Amino acid sequence: MYLAIFSLVALVSTASAIGNAAVVNKCDDPFYLWSVGGAIGPMQVVSPGGLYAEPLHRDPRSGGVAIKITAVDNGLLNGAAQLIFAYTVDGDQVWYDLSDVFGEPFSGKRLKVSSNGGASIDWPNGTRPLGSQVKNTASTDDVVFVACA
Template sequence: MKLNLLPLSFLATLAACHPSTKNSTAAITHPSINTTSTNGGTAPSPGLAIVQNNCAEPIYLWSVGSSVSVEIPVPGGAHYSETFRHDQKTGGVSLKVTRVAHGLYSSAPQTVFAYNVVGDSVWYDLSDVFGDPFKGSSVTLLPSEPVIRWSDGVPPVGSMVRVVGITEDLTLTFC
């Protein structure tokens, strides 16, 4: 199934209209990725980290590396996506998702989709902190082997670390 991706400009407009971002000077920035390899060829284009909201209510997302994006509300039926990127200071990036506005700053329960680009691979992980915001709803992260699927919205015990090739898209779906 091919997802119909929303343009980043639409998401920036949504974020700019959200009360939490009015009069904010913060902006979502996604550093360009160097696609020139050392052998003079062109490296494959990186895939996308996609967060799909199939819940009836909005969810709230922040892209966190060495800086924190503005709060990005993702309405029910919509999604957010960003190209996999390597953060020069932290190495990895985390997409932090809550069910409440301003949740990142109020210690609300968060689901954290973390990834790190290493060469031609993307190492990724899914976890909850401060509680389980999607308890009672399904949470899946695909493709993953073994599959990451929390049918009750609560992570199982054990590691959720996986790896895919840099060109793969990863889709985290709520509800």
């Protein structure tokens, strides 16, 4: 299954030496996301079965990028529970993490972050397990978050 997702991400990537950060919605409902670094990007609606992807990059102002996901429309601006899929490109490595704030928007649903060469982050019940969630891989790899995995 994850091989198919990485293949799908490869289709949307450009011919470059950098990987992609991707978000896949396998849930029954849409969710809403924003790519946030030194500025907040426009809201994206990810429909069931949908995909959002961006090339891995280092934000020149903040250093890292947080893809903030809510279960409600305009949730970033109204204090809704947020899931944060964050990454930082550091030369030939990318460090990635999963966290939440203001609640657990995917409680009861499996969440997973995978890459071709790094360790996975797995939240079987949609809630943060104990311990560090920070992982790393080569910056040429795709890093894929799947909701309702």
